[in-house]
Amino acid sequence: MVDLGWDDAADVVIVGGGGAGMRAALAAAKEGSDVVLLEKMDHPGGKTAMSIGIITASETPYQKKAGVKDTHAKHFADLAAMAKAAGQPVDVPATKFMIRECSKEIDALHKLGVKFTGPHPEGPHGTPRMHVIQPDCRDMAEKLVKACKKAKVRIMCNMPGAELVLDAKGEVVGVRADGPDGPKHIQAKAVVLAAGDYSANTAMVKQVAPKLKLAEPLRAFATGDGHRMAMRIGAATRNMARVNTPQMRFPGWPHVEPSPGLVGAGAVLVDGAGKKIKTVLDESVLLPGFEDRWEDIFIVIDKATAARLAKPADDVGPGRDGWVRTGKPFIGTAPKVGYAYLEDCRDWQWHHEARSLAAVARHIKCTTGALEKSLGKGSEGPYHILGPVRRVIANSGGGVSTDFDLNVVTPDGKPIKGLFGAGVNARLISFMGGHGYAFAWAMASGRIAGGNAAKHAKKVKL
Ligand SMILES: Cc1cc2nc3c(=O)[nH]c(=O)nc-3n(C[C@H](O)[C@H](O)[C@H](O)COP(=O)(O)OP(=O)(O)OC[C@H]3O[C@@H](n4cnc5c(N)ncnc54)[C@H](O)[C@@H]3O)c2cc1C
Numbered sequence: 001m002v003d004l005g006w007d008d009a010a011d012v013v014i015v016g017g018g019g020a021g022m023r024a025a026l027a028a029a030k031e032g033s034d035v036v037l038l039e040k041m042d043h044p045g046g047k048t049a050m051s052i053g054i055i056t057a058s059e060t061p062y063q064k065k066a067g068v069k070d071t072h073a074k075h076f077a078d079l080a081a082m083a084k085a086a087g088q089p090v091d092v093p094a095t096k097f098m099i100r101e102c103s104k105e106i107d108a109l110h111k112l113g114v115k116f117t118g119p120h121p122e123g124p125h126g127t128p129r130m131h132v133i134q135p136d137c138r139d140m141a142e143k144l145v146k147a148c149k150k151a152k153v154r155i156m157c158n159m160p161g162a163e164l165v166l167d168a169k170g171e172v173v174g175v176r177a178d179g180p181d182g183p184k185h186i187q188a189k190a191v192v193l194a195a196g197d198y199s200a201n202t203a204m205v206k207q208v209a210p211k212l213k214l215a216e217p218l219r220a221f222a223t224g225d226g227h228r229m230a231m232r233i234g235a236a237t238r239n240m241a242r243v244n245t246p247q248m249r250f251p252g253w254p255h256v257e258p259s260p261g262l263v264g265a266g267a268v269l270v271d272g273a274g275k276k277i278k279t280v281l282d283e284s285v286l287l288p289g290f291e292d293r294w295e296d297i298f299i300v301i302d303k304a305t306a307a308r309l310a311k312p313a314d315d316v317g318p319g320r321d322g323w324v325r326t327g328k329p330f331i332g333t334a335p336k337v338g339y340a341y342l343e344d345c346r347d348w349q350w351h352h353e354a355r356s357l358a359a360v361a362r363h364i365k366c367t368t369g370a371l372e373k374s375l376g377k378g379s380e381g382p383y384h385i386l387g388p389v390r391r392v393i394a395n396s397g398g399g400v401s402t403d404f405d406l407n408v409v410t411p412d413g414k415p416i417k418g419l420f421g422a423g424v425n426a427r428l429i430s431f432m433g434g435h436g437y438a439f440a441w442a443m444a445s446g447r448i449a450g451g452n453a454a455k456h457a458k459k460v461k462l
Contacts, residue, residue, distance in 0.1 A: 005185060006174065006185050006186065006187040007184045007185050007186065008036065008184065008185075008186045008187070009186065009187040009188070009462075010033075010034045010035060010036040010154070010186060010187070010188055010189075011028070011033035011034045011035065011188070011189050011190070011454065011457040011458075012024075012025075012028040012033045012034075012035045012036075012188060012189065012190045012191070012192065012450070012453045012454055012457055013035075013036045013037075013038065013161075013174070013175050013186050013188035013190075013191050013192075014028070014035065014036070014037045014038065014191075014192045014194055014450070015038050015161035015175060015191065015192070015193050015194060015195050015225070015226055015229070016038070016039065016040070016046065016161070016193065016194035016195035016196055016225075016226060016423070016425070017037050017038070017039030017041075017044030017045070017046065017155065017157075017194075018044070018045065018046025018047060018048040018049075018141075018194065018196050018423060018442065019046065019048030019051075019141070019144065019423060019439065019442040019443055019446065020048075020194040020196075020422035020423025020424070020425070020426075020442040020443070020445060020446040020449075021037055021039070021044070021046075021192070021194035021195075021422065021423070021446065022037070022044060022141075022144040022145065022147075022148050022446070023144065023422070023442065023443045023446030023447050023450065024192045024194055024420075024422050024446040024447070024449050024450030024453065025037045025148050025151070025153040025155075025450060026144070026147055026148060026151055026153070026446075026447075026450065027446065027447045027448075027449075027450030027451040027454070028192075028450040028451065028453055028454040028457075029148070029151035029152065029153050029454075030151070030451070030454075031450075031451055031454030031455060031458075032454065032458075033453070033454040033457055034152075034154075035151075035152075035153045035154065035450075036153075036154045036156060036186060036188075037148065037153050037154065037155045037156065038156050038159045038160065038161045038175070038177050038186075039155060039156065039157045039158075039159065040158070040159070040160035040161075040195070040221055040225070041157065041158070041221055042157050042158055043145075043157060044141065044144075044145055044148075044155060044157070045138070045141040045145075046141075046196050046221070047196055047197070047218075047219065047222065047395065048137060048140075048141055048423075048439065048442060049137050049138050049140075049141035050137065050138075050218075050219070050253075050255050051137040051439050052132070052137070052254065052255070052256070052333050052334060052335055053132050053133030053136060053137040053140065053335050053439065054130055054131070054132055054333060054338070054435060054436040054439065055102065055105065055106060055116070055130075055131045055132075055133070055436050055439060055440040056102075056122055056125070056129045056130055056131075056434060056435065056436030056437060056440070057102060057103035057105070057106050057129060057131055057436075057440065058070045058071060058072050058074065058075035058099065058103050058127075058129055059071060059072055059103055060103060060106045060107075060119070060131065061106070061107070061110075062106065062116055062118050062119055062131055063119050063127075063128070063129070066118075066119055066128070066317075066318035066319075067318075068119055068127060068128050068318060069127075070127045070129065072096070072099050072100055072103065074126070074127060075099050075103075075125075075127075075129065076092075076095060076096055076099055078124070078125045078126055078127075079095055079099070079434070080095075081124075082124060082434060085124075091429050094404075094428050094429040095429060097404060097428075098428075098429060098437065098441065098444070101444040101445075101447075101448065102437060102440035102441055102443075102444050103440075104444065105440050105443040105444050105447070106131055108443070108447065109133075109140070109443065112143055112144070112147055113143055114133060114134075114140050114143055115133075115134040116131040116132060116133060116134060117131070117132045117134055117319065117336070117337070117338060118130050118131040118132055118318070118319050118338060119131060119318055119319055120132065120318075120319030120320045120321070120338040120339065121319060121320070121321050121324045122434065122435075122436065123324070124434070125434065128318055128319055128321070129436070130319065130338055130436060131436075132335065132336065132337070132338045133335070134336060135335070135336055136254070136335040136336060137335065137439075138253075156177070156179070158179060158180055159177045159178075159179045159184070160177060160178055160179075160225065161175050161176075161177050161193075161195065161225060161226075161229065162175075162176045162177060162178045162183070162225075162229075163175070163176045163229060163232070164176075164191060164229050164230075164232070164233055164419070165185065165187075166233060170233075170416075171416075171417040171418050172188070172190070172191050172233075172416065172417065172418035172419045173187060173188065173189075173418065173462065174186055174187045174188045174191075175188060175191055187462060188418075188457075189418065189456065189457035189460040189462060190418045190419075190420065190453035190454070190456045190457045190460070191418060191419055191420070191453070192420045192421070192422055192446075192449045192450060192453050193226035193229060193230055193400065193408070193419070193420070193421045193422070193425040193426075194226065194421070194422040194423050194425055194442075194446060194449070195224070195225045195226030195227075195229075195425060196221070196222050196224075196226070196423065196424050196425075197222045197224065197395050197396040197397075197424040198222060198223060198224025198227055198243075198396045198398075199217045199218065199219075199222045199243060199244070199393040199394065199395055199396045200217035200219065200220045200221065200222040200223050200393075201222070201223040201224045201228075202214060204223075204224050204227070204228075205243055205393070205396070208240040208241050208243065208398065209241045209242075209243045212243055212245070212246075212393075213246060214393075215246035215294055215391050215392050215393050216294065216390070216392055216393070217392060217393050218249060218251070218255065218392045218393065218394045218395075222395075222396070224396070226400065226421070226424075226425040227240075227398070227399070227400060227425065230400040230408055230419070230421065230425070231400075233416065233419075234410050234411075234416070235400050235401065235408045235409070235410060235416060235419070236400070236401035236409055236410055236411040236413075237398060237399065237400055237401060237427075238398060238399055238400075238401045238427040238428075239397060239398040239399065239427060240398035241398065242396065242397035242398050243393060243395075243396040243397070243398070244393055244394050244395045244396065244397065246294075246391045246392060246393050247391065247392070247393075247394060248297070248389045248390065248391055248392075249389065249390065249392050249394055250348075250350045250386075250387070250388075250389050251388070251389075251390055251392070252348075252349050252350050253348070253349070254334055254335045254348060255394075256331065256332035256333070256334050256340060257332050257333070257394075258299060258331060258332045258386065258389060259329055259330055259331060259332045259333075261329025261330070262299065262301070262305075262309075262329055262331065263279050264329065265305050265308040265309060265328075265329045266301075266302070266304060266305035266308060267299050267300065267301045267305050268299070268300045268374055268375050269297055269298070269299055269300075270297070270298050270300060270364065270366070270370075270371065270374050271295060271296075271297060271298075272295060272296055272298075272364065272365065272366065273366050273370055274361060274364055274366030274367060274370030274371045274373075274374055275366075275370060275373075275374060276373075276374035276375075277297060294390070294391050295390070296387065296388035296389075296390060297387060297388060297389050297390065297391075298364050298385055298386070298387035298388060298389070299385070299386040299387055299389065300360060300371070300374075300375060300383055300384075300385055301342070301383065301384040301385075301386070302375060302379045302380060302381065302383055303380045303381060303382060303383075304378075304379075304380065306342055306382075306384060308328060308329070309328055309329055309330070309331070309341065309342055310322045310323035310326055310328040310329065310330050310339075310341055311328075311341055311342075311343065312341060312343055314326050314328065319338060320337055320338045320339040322341075323339055323341075331344070331345055331386070333435070342384060345384070345386065350386060350387055350388070350389070351384065351385075351386055352384070352385040352386075353382060353383070353384055353385075354381065354382065354383045354385060355381050355382050355383075356381050356383075357371050357372060357375070357379070357381065357383065359383075360381075360383050360385055363385055364385070395424075395438070396424070397424070397427075397438075398427065399421065399424055399425055399426055399427025400421045400425050400426060400427065401427060401428065402420070402421045402426045402427065402428050402445075402449075403415060403428065404428065405420075405448070405452045406420045406421055406422060406426055406445055406448045406449035406452055407419070407420055407452065408420060408421045408426075417456075418456060418460070420449040420450075420452060420453045420456075421445070421449060422442070422445040422446040422448075422449040422450070423441065423442035423445055423446060424438070424442070426441075426445045426449065
């Protein structure tokens with residue numbers, strides 16, 4: 001007998017305590033598994049807790065209540081049209097699977113006490129499908145933590161998973177975690193990788209997307225540990241070159257991505273010296289015209305520009321539809337409201353109001369003269385200042401290849417026994433255009449991976 005010197009044992013070990021990991025933990029615990037959840041940081045939540053909270057779903061009770069007639073088939077047709085427009089092939093069974101499973105999460109989360117607004121319109125979808133978590137994803141993540149504790153999931157924080165442990169047959173039998181007191185070997189009948197994305201792993205990003213201009217990551221914890229652990233034992237990966245183009249995001253809550261339409265309406269972007277930043281507008285990616293600008297940026301909106309933006313009075317319903325009906329720009333997709341108008345920003349720390357240009361200059365710490373030049377003659381207050389906003393890499397989209405059971409697979413498609421993937425760590429599809437799928441996929445894949453890991457664990461004797 002070989003004594004592997006296990007420090008702990010569980011039926012299912014989950015690496016990563018974001019949405020996917022916690023959802024997997026709950027599903028495994030529901031099947032009767034003893035579950036250990038390893039979280040690298042001092043609290044679970046991950047990018048899930050930072051998310052805007054948009055789920056694009058069909059056949060939901062919210063649509064029904066709002067009188068919106070929708071089907072998964074119509075949803076699929078819209079996605080297929082988007083894929084065609086983007087020149088991308090559609091994996092029909094996988095796309096249908098994701099639509100169905102992601103949509104189910106509206107009900108599943110509702111049962112955990114999570115509420116939504118919507119359906120809001122969601123271009124280019126032909127039907128309102130955007131559901132927005134209430135009050136926000138920080139609250140939702142805490143509900144998941146509470147539910148995990150209630151289900152007796154053993155959450156271990158500051159305990160990053162480091163390597164998978166294999167037996168002589170190459171089957172996954174445990175995880176090494178590198179905690180504050182040194183390595184801890186945890187025996188497991190099944191492991192779920194749910195450690196989030198790799199946008200903060202510069203070496204990995206350089207390798208998979210060499211042409212991407214390297215911006216700072218939105219959060220440093222996203223080092224792709226789950227991808228690395230799986231790749232090290234021969235797992236296949238998919239779409240690893242898919243790393244979000246550096247986009248503008250407010251580093252403070254909420255992490256809204258300002259809408260490109262703002263510049264079209266007259267908003268001016270300035271640097272810390274008050275100098276205007278030239279922008280180029282693109283329909284899909286925000287303001288990519290200033291490739292090498294990585295510093296704090298401020299968005300200044302004067303009285304005339306503010307009048308051109310959508311307002312709550314423009315909404316008729318269901319959901320935030322004023323901007324669609326009028327064609328006026330909104331500020332960005334945002335928690336709670338779906339599409340934020342200027343009026344909503346007053347609740348957020350990165351919004352400031354100033355009656356005069358001198359007050360704007362005082363806030364930005366630049367000269368009034370520089371701002372006068374940037375905003376041009378005729379600009380009048382009151383002003384709104386949004387910022388600072390920075391250009392960051394918010395996410396990476398590649399993942400470990402899985403089958404429909406969320407079993408991690410090798411390049412020849414064979415499942416690696418005992419290893420499952422969820423959230424950003426699980427990818428079984430290439431194209432899922434539009435937004436509102438990453439978050440829902442974290443939840444849906446977590447549910448499926450956790451449930452199947454528990455079922456696998458029942459069959460394993462260690
Ligand atoms: C600002 C922002 C807004 C977004 N808004 C939306 C939206 O509205 N709709 C949408 O569909 N998607 C959105 N997304 C994307 C979506 O939120 C994520 O894709 C999804 O939540 C990822 O879930 P996850 O569980 O896979 O990863 P995460 O939630 O990032 O969880 C990963 C967890 O693993 C932990 N971890 C990392 N390494 C280890 C390790 N070695 N051991 C243990 N733990 C580890 C991390 O600390 C983290 O807690 C947004 C993303 C961002 C950044």
